[in-house]
Amino acid sequence: MESIVPGTKGFRLLDDIPFACTIVNIMYENKAPVAWTIEYADDKNTEVITDFDELVVEIESKQILLLGDVIRDIAKYLTPWENATTCRWINRACRNILSHPQHWITLNLANPPRGIRISRYLHYIIHLTLIEDASVKKVLRSVNLNGLQITDRDVGLLLKQCPNIEYLGLAGCFKLSYDLFPTLKTIPLTLHTLDLYMTPIMQWEITPLKNTSGELVQILPSCLVPLRLPSILLEAAIIVKDEEAYPPVWFLSTFVLDEYEEENMWSNKLTFLWTYSSLPVFYHESNTYAFQSPQVMNCWLLASSKFTKNILQPREPKKLPEKSVDAIDFQAQKVFASLNELKSSLEAQVNELTNAVEAAKIEHQVAKNEYEIAQQRRTDVEKQVNRAVLALSLGEAQVEPPNRSGKILNLAGDDKLPLLPSPAVIQDISRALDQQYFAVYDDFLGHIHAMQLYEEVVYFYHSDQSPFHFEQGALAGGKTGRNLRYEMPSVRGDHVLWLEGTEVNCPISIAATLRQLDRLVLERLAAINSELQRCSLIRHRVMITCYPGQGSSYVKHCDNPNGNGRKLTAIFYLNPQWEEEDGGELQIHRLDHSITRIPPIFDRLVLFFSNERVPHQVAPSYAKRFALTVWYMDWDEYMDAQVFTDQTADIHERTRIEKEIDKFHSQSEP
Ligand SMILES: O=C(O)CCC(=O)C(=O)O
Numbered sequence: 001m002e003s004i005v006p007g008t009k010g011f012r013l014l015d016d017i018p019f020a021c022t023i024v025n026i027m028y029e030n031k032a033p034v035a036w037t038i039e040y041a042d043d044k045n046t047e048v049i050t051d052f053d054e055l056v057v058e059i060e061s062k063q064i065l066l067l068g069d070v071i072r073d074i075a076k077y078l079t080p081w082e083n084a085t086t087c088r089w090i091n092r093a094c095r096n097i098l099s100h101p102q103h104w105i106t107l108n109l110a111n112p113p114r115g116i117r118i119s120r121y122l123h124y125i126i127h128l129t130l131i132e133d134a135s136v137k138k139v140l141r142s143v144n145l146n147g148l149q150i151t152d153r154d155v156g157l158l159l160k161q162c163p164n165i166e167y168l169g170l171a172g173c174f175k176l177s178y179d180l181f182p183t184l185k186t187i188p189l190t191l192h193t194l195d196l197y198m199t200p201i202m203q204w205e206i207t208p209l210k211n212t213s214g215e216l217v218q219i220l221p222s223c224l225v226p227l228r229l230p231s232i233l234l235e236a237a238i239i240v241k242d243e244e245a246y247p248p249v250w251f252l253s254t255f256v257l258d259e260y261e262e263e264n265m266w267s268n269k270l271t272f273l274w275t276y277s278s279l280p281v282f283y284h285e286s287n288t289y290a291f292q293s294p295q296v297m298n299c300w301l302l303a304s305s306k307f308t309k310n311i312l313q314p315r316e317p318k319k320l321p322e323k324s325v326d327a328i329d330f331q332a333q334k335v336f337a338s339l340n341e342l343k344s345s346l347e348a349q350v351n352e353l354t355n356a357v358e359a360a361k362i363e364h365q366v367a368k369n370e371y372e373i374a375q376q377r378r379t380d381v382e383k384q385v386n387r388a389v390l391a392l393s394l395g396e397a398q399v400e401p402p403n404r405s406g407k408i409l410n411l412a413g414d415d416k417l418p419l420l421p422s423p424a425v426i427q428d429i430s431r432a433l434d435q436q437y438f439a440v441y442d443d444f445l446g447h448i449h450a451m452q453l454y455e456e457v458v459y460f461y462h463s464d465q466s467p468f469h470f471e472q473g474a475l476a477g478g479k480t481g482r483n484l485r486y487e488m489p490s491v492r493g494d495h496v497l498w499l500e501g502t503e504v505n506c507p508i509s510i511a512a513t514l515r516q517l518d519r520l521v522l523e524r525l526a527a528i529n530s531e532l533q534r535c536s537l538i539r540h541r542v543m544i545t546c547y548p549g550q551g552s553s554y555v556k557h558c559d560n561p562n563g564n565g566r567k568l569t570a571i572f573y574l575n576p577q578w579e580e581e582d583g584g585e586l587q588i589h590r591l592d593h594s595i596t597r598i599p600p601i602f603d604r605l606v607l608f609f610s611n612e613r614v615p616h617q618v619a620p621s622y623a624k625r626f627a628l629t630v631w632y633m634d635w636d637e638y639m640d641a642q643v644f645t646d647q648t649a650d651i652h653e654r655t656r657i658e659k660e661i662d663k664f665h666s667q668s669e670p
C-alpha cells in the first residue's frame, strides 16, 4: 500500500457505482494508515474514509483494482494459509495482468466456513470486476476448489461462466457425484486437466471427455481411493505421470499405520511419497479431512507450493498420446484377427467335413449300386444253378426252356397210337380254351386203348401184387409242392398214384396215353393257341386218382392259385359204367357264376387252364371214380416257383396253408 499517497487518483464505490476521487490526506497511527481524506472529482466535495477496503485506487498504469473487496470477500472463506497465499496470488496475478495481459489468473480456494452457499461465493469471485470490462471469468484459467462442498451443479456453473478454465482442481470435493461427467459433456470445455485427487466420485467412465478443441481432457482420478478407512489408515494416491501412456498411469499406494507408531515415522513416509506425487494428503477422521500434524502441514505446504508452481505456469495444451488408444485398438484388432482366423479355420473344417460327407454319400451310393448289381448277378447265377439242378432232376438235358412246344416230333411208336383229333377239332378245343378257359373232348383214346388203360389202373388200385400203390390225396404243398402238405379226406377224398411213365414196371398203356396227350397238347394245341404259344410247356408226371365212392369229393379250388407253374390241367376219365346217380361230376365255376357240370365219363378228356380262371370241384362220388390227371407246366413260372421261394415266403405260405386247413376244417365239420 506504499503507493497510496496523497494525490493518488482513485474511485469510491457507492452502490456499485464508481465515483472518481483523489486522496488529499492520510492519517497515520503508529505508522499505520487509519483514515483517508478524499476529494470527489465531479463536485469537489471531500470525505474522510476510515475503512481501507472502501478505497479504490488507481495504480501507476491507470488500471483499477478493487483489492479491498477481493481480499475482504475471499479472505473470510480461506484458511489462514490460504488467506496468506491465495491473496498473494491474486494480488500477484492481478499485477501480472496489468503488465502482461496474456497472463492468466489462478484461484486456489478451499475450506469455506460452514453455512456459506458455495455458489454465491463462486459467483461473486468470477464476476469480480478487475479491469474496466475484463472480468475474472475472462482471465480465470486455473481453479483449485479443493475440499469445498461443491456440487456437480456448481462445477457446471463455474465452467459455463468461465469459458477459459483449463485446469480445475477438485481434490477432496466430496459432494461431487458420478453425474459430474454427464454434466461436463454438456458444457463446451476448454479444460485440459480435471484434477480429482481424493475426490470420491464413485462411478465414472474413462470414456474420453473432449474439450472444444477436440482434445481429450486429462482426468487425474482419485475416485478409486477408498475413503472409508479405519481412523489410523492413511492413504496416498500417487500419480506417476507417464507422458507416453493414456489414461495416465497411476498407482494407489495404501499403507496402514500402526496406531502406536511414532508420528514422525509416518510423516516421513508421507514426505517420501510426496516427493513423487505433490499430492494433498488427508487424514480420515469421522468423515472430515484435516491436516494432522505440523509435519503433515509442512508436507502439504511443500506439495502445494510445487503444485501451485506447476499450475501457475502456462502450459501447452497437452497432446494426449493416441498411441495408447492405438494400443487398445491394436489389442482389440489382434483379438478380432485371431477370432477371424479361428472362424476361417472352423469354416474351412466345416467345408472339409461337408465335402467328406458328400464324397462318402457318393461312395455309399456307388457301393450300394454295385451291391445291388452284384445281388442281381448273384440271383441270376443262383437261378441258373437252380435251373440246372432242377433240369437235371427233371431229366432235362438243358437249363434253357425245352423249346419244343408246337414242334411235331414224330417219335418212334407214334404211328401205333390212336388218331389225334382233326385240326378243326383241335381248333375248336383251342377256341374253347380261349373263350371259356376249358374244353371237353370225348373219345380221346378210343375204346380199346382206354379200356387197356382202365384195366391197368384198376389193377393197380385193387391188386396187392401191383408194384404201385395208391395213397391218400394230399393237399397244398405250396408253390413248390414241398411246403406243408396235409391230408383231409373231407376236402380231398381221392386216392392217388404218381407215375413218371418211365418206371420199369409202368405199363405201356400209361406211357402211350402220356405220349398221346403230349402230341395233342404240346405239339398241336401249343402250336395254335396263342396263350400256350407264349409259354415253354413241359409235362409233369401223371397223377392217377381214384375217388373211392361213399361221397368222396374235392372241394372247390384252383390248381394254380399261387404261380406254382401249372399252366394247363388235363384230366382223362376212366369210368366205363358211369351213371348220373354216381355223382362225382367235375363242376367248373364260370366267371358269370354259373356252374358247368361235367360227368367223368369214360374216355373223356377235359382240358382247362390251371389258374384262378377255372375254380372247380369234384362233386361227391358214390362209385369208384378213376381218372388220370396231367399238368402241363409253364417252364419259366415253374422254375421261378422252384428256385425263388425263399424262407420268408415259405413261412408265409405255411401260415396261409395252416389258415386254409383251419378253414377247411370248419367247412367240413357238420
Ligand atoms: O378228377 C377231377 O375231376 C378233378 C380233380 C381235381 O380237381 C384235382 O385233382 O385237382
Ligand SMILES: [Fe+2]
Binding pocket: 557, 558, 559, 616
Ligand atoms: Fe383240380
